Amino acid sequence: AVELERKLGLSRARAISIAHSQLLEMRRERLPSNHSISGELDDTTARNDLVQFLDRLGGYPSGHYRGRGIVLCAGGTRYFRYAWVCINMLRRMGCRLPIEMWHFGHYELDEFMTELVRPLDVTTVDALRVRKHHPIRLLLSYAIKPYALLYSSFEEVLLLDADNVPLINVETLFDEPGFRGSGSLFWPDEAPISASNPIWRICNLPYREEPAFESGQMVIAKPASWRALNLTMHMNAHSDYFYQYLQGDKDCFQIAWRVACAPYSLIPYPMKRLAGAMCQHNSYGRLVFQHRNDAKWDRDNQRIPGFVHEDECLALLDELDRRWDGRIATHE
Helix, strand or coil: CHHHHHHHCCCHHHHHHHHHHHHHHHHHCCCCCCCCCCCCCCCCCHHHHHHHHHHHCCCCCCCCCCCEEEEEECCCHHHHHHHHHHHHHHHHCCCCCCEEEEECCCCCCCHHHHHHHHHHCEEEEEHHHHHHHCCCCCCCHHHHHHHHHHHCCCCEEEEEECCEEECCCHHHHHHCHHHHHHCEEECECCCCCCCCCCHHHHCCCCCCCCCCECCCEEEEEHHHHHHHHHHHHHHHHCHHHHCCCCCHHHHHHHHHHHHCCCCCEECCCCCEEECCEEEEECCCCCEEEEECCCCCCCCCCCCCCCCCCHHHHHHHHHHHHHHCCCCCHHHC
């Protein structure tokens, strides 16, 4: 309820009511699927559950996914504002790839918001509708990111956080040598998953001294990453267990890729910090992303020294404010 209140700008009572309705729906829809091998996990069952999941997972469904595209998760009034900046900057940097914008139900996105982004070649996707065809044990909070990545229509996907701002035409990332060689491209966070974290023992993995993944951006080829991507989704479907050891979806990606023995490429340049933003490079050392993970695009926008195209981004927010009243019609 607190997250709904923050994301959608609702009253506390309304947020609690919506959260209760969503939980009831999730309980009704806890159907058997690839991502529901077991119920609750603990330290003694988790490793075997992951192994059993991979053993039962089918092969990549050739021909089911097509082409390249971008996926954003951006439901609710706040994240829609962030996505508006991200999408427009993608287009201004020259990217022409189709975009899917995922959200949780009609409480997070209305028809007017959909029409605002449609001319930018954006298709909105309701994760709760998709869930009726691809049921999953839990689909809460961060779990929408791997879920959208897995069930998007694209075969090769750039997943972006809505509050990320590109500095290049991101189509070039699909030609990165590391991505072409491994089928997955990740970016480094500031610190590693701790060597003392029980997850290494639980998953029977040797500790590797490397940065954790920063999941504000990643490029994934589904054919090469099918097992690891599905395992990531399975771990997020058991967020009630794994999140006690891991920081949401981002660490699940890294552990799942290790458990599945899937190759990946990690950008060798460390993250660059600005006040309120994380900046990431390509493999040649050029800055390519500015992720405003702290200084969000809210009504009173904090200026960030060194943030490229900030005036342009703020002008986009002014344009959005002229065209949209900041409300979701279903809440009126």
